[in-house]
Amino acid sequence: MIAPLVRTRGLSKTFGDEGELTHVLRSVDFELRPGELVLFMGPSGSGKTTFISIVVGVMRASGGRVELCGADITDVSQESAAALRRRKLGFVFQTDNLFPGLTAHGNVAEVLRMKGCSHVQERATEALEAVGLGHRLHHLPGQLSGGQRQRVSIARALASDPALLVGDEITAALDGEMAMRVMDVVRARTSSGRGALIVTHDERLLQYADRVVHMEDGRIRSDLSRRSARGVITGAP
Numbered sequence: 001m002i003a004p005l006v007r008t009r010g011l012s013k014t015f016g017d018e019g020e021l022t023h024v025l026r027s028v029d030f031e032l033r034p035g036e037l038v039l040f041m042g043p044s045g046s047g048k049t050t051f052i053s054i055v056v057g058v059m060r061a062s063g064g065r066v067e068l069c070g071a072d073i074t075d076v077s078q079e080s081a082a083a084l085r086r087r088k089l090g091f092v093f094q095t096d097n098l099f100p101g102l103t104a105h106g107n108v109a110e111v112l113r114m115k116g117c118s119h120v121q122e123r124a125t126e127a128l129e130a131v132g133l134g135h136r137l138h139h140l141p142g143q144l145s146g147g148q149r150q151r152v153s154i155a156r157a158l159a160s161d162p163a164l165l166v167g168d169e170i171t172a173a174l175d176g177e178m179a180m181r182v183m184d185v186v187r188a189r190t191s192s193g194r195g196a197l198i199v200t201h202d203e204r205l206l207q208y209a210d211r212v213v214h215m216e217d218g219r220i221r222s223d224l225s226r227r228s229a230r231g232v233i234t235g236a237p
């Protein structure tokens with residue numbers, strides 16, 4: 001059987017020390033398979049960002065195991081986690097963290113170079129065109145709107161065609177039409193066997209999901225197909 005792109009078992013995270021421990025994740029079991037687009041929803045502070053930070057290996061768990069693209073990354077070094085991220089992952093975090101001195105095209109091209117990709121120039125252009133930024137290739141981040149910067153981040157994450165896209169609120173700064181355009185690109189990728197794990201409060205994205213995971217107080221409260229989740233979240237039949 002093909003390995004899941006993400007697999008966690010008993011994942012927990014606490015912050016603080018003996019005096020005052022905050023339990024942010026409590027024994028989270030989760031799997032995402034190739035071809036799936038999974039949304040993580042739930043109240044602010046429920047642990048969604050913490051969860052994906054551990055999944056991509058930029059934060060360590062306090063307990064449990066985490067596998068990314070078939071590799072157990074629970075105890076690996078920062079360097080090994082970074083190498084796996086470069087090979088397999090595209091991620092978009094809440095803050096856009098673009099290189100301020102590089103143009104939109106330069107930002108995408110630089111990440112492609114770091115990943116060792118070929119045809120860097122063409123791929124960077126294509127990725128920016130796919131998110132509607134073909135007319136902003138040579139603008140610096142400071143010359144772009146918040147929504148345009150967000151789309152550069154998305155283009156940067158997708159340009160290398162990674163096995164898994166992990167995103168945190170990737171459509172927050174986008175109007176309806178742009179959000180749909182971006183999600184069409186993400187959906188087309190998952191239809192061809194890639195995976196996507198997206199944290200969001202944006203109910204517009206429900207139509208794209210295969211599954212919707214609802215987190216509350218550090219636990220998975222429900223993990224439902226789109227159809228069932230839609231009814232729960234919107235009250236629709």
Ligand SMILES: Nc1ncnc2c1ncn2[C@@H]1O[C@H](COP(=O)(O)OP(=O)(O)OP(=O)(O)O)[C@@H](O)[C@H]1O
Pocket residue numbers: 015016022024042043044045046047048049050051
């Ligand atoms: N470094 C830290 N030290 C202490 N507490 C932290 C730290 N990082 C996160 N937390 C706490 O962990 C809880 C979960 O935060 P997290 O960012 O994962 O929530 P979230 O569900 O992504 O929220 P939002 O939807 O608002 O982005 C919050 O109560 C937050 O204050």
